[in-house]
Amino acid sequence: DVLTIPKDDAVAFTFFTGYMAMLAASIFFIFERGRVDDKWKLSLLISALITFIAAVHYYYMRDYYLATGENPTSLRYIDWTLTVPLMCVEFYLLTKAAGAKIGLLWKLIIASVWMLVAGYIGEAFNPEGGDTTHSVLWGFLSTIGYIYVLYTAWFGEVAKLAAASNNPVVKRGVRTLAWFVLVGWAIYPIGYMCMPGGWLNTAFGWGSGNVDLFYNIADAINKIGFGLVVYSIAITSSRK
Amino acid sequence: DVLTIPKDDAVAFTFFTGYMAMLAASIFFIFERGRVDDKWKLSLLISALITFIAAVHYYYMRDYYLATGENPTSLRYIDWTLTVPLMCVEFYLLTKAAGAKIGLLWKLIIASVWMLVAGYIGEAFNPEGGDTTHSVLWGFLSTIGYIYVLYTAWFGEVAKLAAASNNPVVKRGVRTLAWFVLVGWAIYPIGYMCMPGGWLNTAFGWGSGNVDLFYNIADAINKIGFGLVVYSIAITSSRK
Numbered sequence A, B: 001d002v003l004t005i006p007k008d009d010a011v012a013f014t015f016f017t018g019y020m021a022m023l024a025a026s027i028f029f030i031f032e033r034g035r036v037d038d039k040w041k042l043s044l045l046i047s048a049l050i051t052f053i054a055a056v057h058y059y060y061m062r063d064y065y066l067a068t069g070e071n072p073t074s075l076r077y078i079d080w081t082l083t084v085p086l087m088c089v090e091f092y093l094l095t096k097a098a099g100a101k102i103g104l105l106w107k108l109i110i111a112s113v114w115m116l117v118a119g120y121i122g123e124a125f126n127p128e129g130g131d132t133t134h135s136v137l138w139g140f141l142s143t144i145g146y147i148y149v150l151y152t153a154w155f156g157e158v159a160k161l162a163a164a165s166n167n168p169v170v171k172r173g174v175r176t177l178a179w180f181v182l183v184g185w186a187i188y189p190i191g192y193m194c195m196p197g198g199w200l201n202t203a204f205g206w207g208s209g210n211v212d213l214f215y216n217i218a219d220a221i222n223k224i225g226f227g228l229v230v231y232s233i234a235i236t237s238s239r240k
């Protein structure tokens, strides 16, 4: 009953490094939180919670994947149900310095919950063997929620508030946030399209193991990477 | 189902002491972090993370080794994938006081990732029974990355910045770092050459169990030993 990781299984490899990286990141954010100014402490705590929640779910996902070789779809969406709204809180906290109201947070949360519910139906209830109609329909509906967040970050409320602000730290933070939503978040739909019936699966024969490969890479970028960006902004602005 | 350690198995012995030493070291670095000046706190946290990550992986590796008697190659490289880049961060933080730019960190990380990827191919995909061509080729490619880090520490950017600095603490730190890369890191390729098809395996008949014996010794020196060196520099310079 010992843990054996096949040497040529990149998905298993990323589940393991993912687990440990999330745990290490949450320890990092918690300890470094003591070194930033008071106004940044909440953001660092949210980063720590996002990575800690993910560490626990990665622990279960890697075992599930090793034992069954299947995508741990339920666990993945259980994780996102908690971490994506927290990510919206993170975005809101950054924008708050430029004058954002609490309503912005709710709009981001509603759009991203819509995105996740549609995505879950698309993945979890994908008919046996995969069906392109099903995955494209629900993927499309999910993408509407994603596009809303993307629009808000680049042209909508978030962008406008940042443009009107004369705080360079806030401007820089919001610009980075917008890039993460554009590039980092876009890796998830690529993963989605690798499931049976998905476009990348039918077109290029990318197997369904790649779903988790992309999700794991994207999670590392968005949960740890974005957390580190917030940390570096916090530590720089605390030094002055 | 109780833990049994064969009395004459040096590899198992080092896996167990390694596990406990890593865990103890991470507790040590976390607590002593509270006693050093603010500018050293990040370095001590990184040391703690390196040893904590290793503790978790040693926990799995020793069980894997006891159950199968084989080298836990995947787990070993999963560990290095996280701890070697963190080690580069540690080097960068030491050199930063002498004026290093963030580009240096990226160069060190890229060189060491190259080293690990080539090493992984050499070890994980070594043909059944061992093949000298395979292990020498990939070992050679891996060594290029190692030599780059070594060169940077002794003659390149790191060495030049230290030479130009008039801070004796930084000078001492960088000199120690260079010695660790030269002596401490060189133990790993010795371990590598003990695998089937490796030079030390074919020439002297050093069995593949020695791979992990050398890796465990080297890990203790580099992860704990180097962490203690940074700690002692930090505590000395905090006293003034």
Ligand SMILES: CC1=C(/C=C/C(C)=C/C=C/C(C)=C/C=O)C(C)(C)CCC1
Binding pocket: A050, A080, A083, A084, A087, A115, A116, A118, A119, A120, A122, A139, A140, A142, A143, A146, A185, A186, A188, A189, A192, A219, A222, A223
């Ligand atoms: C667009 C789209 C998707 C987007 C998922 C995203 C964008 C997830 C983001 C997760 C984050 C940011 C987690 C952070 O902790 C799905 C659901 C795969 C379904 C296919 C269409």
Ligand SMILES: CC1=C(/C=C/C(C)=C/C=C/C(C)=C/C=O)C(C)(C)CCC1
Binding pocket: B050, B080, B083, B084, B087, B115, B116, B118, B119, B120, B122, B138, B139, B140, B142, B143, B146, B185, B186, B188, B189, B192, B219, B222, B223
């Ligand atoms: C040169 C060389 C190697 C070097 C490995 C090293 C140098 C690993 C360092 C690990 C450290 C420093 C961990 C710290 O936490 C390999 C991959 C065995 C393959 C053979 C050639």
